[in-house]
Amino acid sequence: MTQDELKKQVAAAAIEYIKGVPIVGVGTGSTVNFFIEMLADYKNDIEGAVSSSEATTERLKNIGIPVLELNSAGDIEVYVDGADEVDPRKKLIKGGGGALTREKIIAAASKKFVCIVDESKCVDVLGKFPLPVEVIPMARSYVAREMVKLGGQPVWREDYYTDNGNEILDVHNMEITNPMEMERLINDITGVVTNGLFAHRDADIVLIGKGDKVET
């Protein structure tokens, strides 16, 4: 199976989790894009969706799904999103697509976080994928120096701004053996908006597209 076929397969499996759910949280990325396409068949069954990015909002609107503000939606029953890396304890690295802050907010406000990945995302230790850190623009160089102290090599995602108007540092060469601690340490740096470690609010269910099967 190609990687896209694996993504489609795992997206289809996630549809089972949104049946009967009034408001669905929707993540960002190529795997979630397949999920959004499939959500079109259920648009009459849901009240709407809460979106994690401008890109996802546009896709949802294009297929006729109302996009609701999180502030008025209340608790979300189910949030479906992809990831860049997943470890055996369901801790994640996210934010390759730059939507980490809104993704983290929706994950926090959701009762169930269903993470959909193909098997290439599964790792024993997080950190091979460069860890995205969203920063307030004026703090970028300061945060970069602090990330070096934490053992990483930050690279500025040049000419890129998040939907919140902030910048991103992609931090290479991190071997994250304690994701809970590392998430907290990075968030404690002044000027950091969010980092892409989803360790405190990790996934509840990880669906992995593997061969011709989906593993849970």
Ligand code: 5RP
């Ligand atoms: C976006 C994300 C995505 O979920 C992550 O990058 C995975 O994307 P893809 O499904 O395209 O591999 O965190 O900010």
